Amino acid sequence: MSANPALSRQPTLAHPAVTLRPATEDDWPGLYAAARDPGIWAGHPANNRWQEPVFRAFFEDGLASGGMLVAEEPATGVPIGSSRFDFGRAGPDEVEVGWTFLVRRHWGSTTNHVMKALMVGHALQTVGRVMFMIGETNIRSRTAVERIGATLTDRRQTVELSTGPVVHVFYTIDRAGFAAGPLARLWAERLTP
Numbered sequence: 001m002s003a004n005p006a007l008s009r010q011p012t013l014a015h016p017a018v019t020l021r022p023a024t025e026d027d028w029p030g031l032y033a034a035a036r037d038p039g040i041w042a043g044h045p046a047n048n049r050w051q052e053p054v055f056r057a058f059f060e061d062g063l064a065s066g067g068m069l070v071a072e073e074p075a076t077g078v079p080i081g082s083s084r085f086d087f088g089r090a091g092p093d094e095v096e097v098g099w100t101f102l103v104r105r106h107w108g109s110t111t112n113h114v115m116k117a118l119m120v121g122h123a124l125q126t127v128g129r130v131m132f133m134i135g136e137t138n139i140r141s142r143t144a145v146e147r148i149g150a151t152l153t154d155r156r157q158t159v160e161l162s163t164g165p166v167v168h169v170f171y172t173i174d175r176a177g178f179a180a181g182p183l184a185r186l187w188a189e190r191l192t193p
Contacts, residue, residue, distance in 0.1 A: 007095060007126040009067030009085040013118035014191040016074065018111050020118055023068035023082060028059060030079035031070065034103050041101075045135035045166040049101075054162045062099060071102065071115055080106055083115055085123065089157065093128040094172070100141075110186070116148050117186035124175050132171040133157065145171045149181025 010022035023031075035058075038050045048054050062068035067085030072078060081102035090096050097119045102112055120130045132150055134141045146152075150171035158165050178184060 007085070007123060009065075009095075010069065011122055012193075013069075013122055014074070015114045015118060015186065015189055016191065017109075017114045018080070018118075019072045019074050019077075020069040020083070020115060021072065023063060023070045023084075025063065027070050027079065027082075028056075031059060031082055032056075034079050034081060035101060037104060039104055043138065043140050045138055046161040046163055048162055057162070058099070068099075069119070071111070080111070081115075083119060085119065089133060090131055091129075094131050095123050095127050096131045096133060097123065098132050098134070112144060113148060113183065114186050116145075117183040118190060120148075120173060120178055120183055121187035121190070124178055129172050129174045130178075132173075133159075133168045134171065135161075136167045136169050142169070142171075148183050149173055149177045151177065 012022065013020040032052065032055055035055050036050050041047045041049045046054070049058055062082060062084050065084050065086050069083055070079050071081040071083065073080055081100065083097065083100035086096040086098070088096070097116065100115065106112070123130050132145045134145065150173045153170045153172055155170035157168050159168050173181070
């Protein structure tokens with residue numbers, strides 16, 4: 001594990017479209033209410049994550065990571081998903097952003113891009129590169145990170161999920177890629193305290 005103690009992994013990050021804030025145990029009911037839609041997980045390698053015991057393990061793992069954030073609709077405060085910062089698989093001067101889910105009513109909107117802009121922009125103030133680890137067959141997520149300017153690397157890792165072993169591929173985005181890509185504009189629109 002390669003950790004960067006200067007990186008705050010549980011910041012509050014805000015944009016007119018979404019707020020990200022530190023997750024706590026009290027977020028279980030709201031996040032499970034958001035995650036229990038089987039359609040969210042249909043194309044995901046862990047396609048049973050909508051089931052309570054499976055999502056509970058995902059939620060507990062996120063809390064244990066020390067970097068889990070809850071995504072909320074700014075106007076209502078209703079949880080619409082989560083994501084996290086993680087150093088477990090990250091290399092030197094790198095942090096992982098991922099393990100993201102979002103309710104389907106926000107699919108096709110800018111919400112996922114805004115979440116990534118906030119998290120990647122925040123991380124790149126401290127580390128040189130952000131890494132995304134995605135199931136090799138998870139085409140929706142792979143397409144999403146390609147659209148934000150992340151580049152596929154040669155790294156691969158097999159991860160044990162609730163459905164069995166899954167090969168994951170790695171994408172990265174660095175400061176230059178972020179500045180030249182579509183996330184920079186969304187990062188510039190963030191709300192500052």
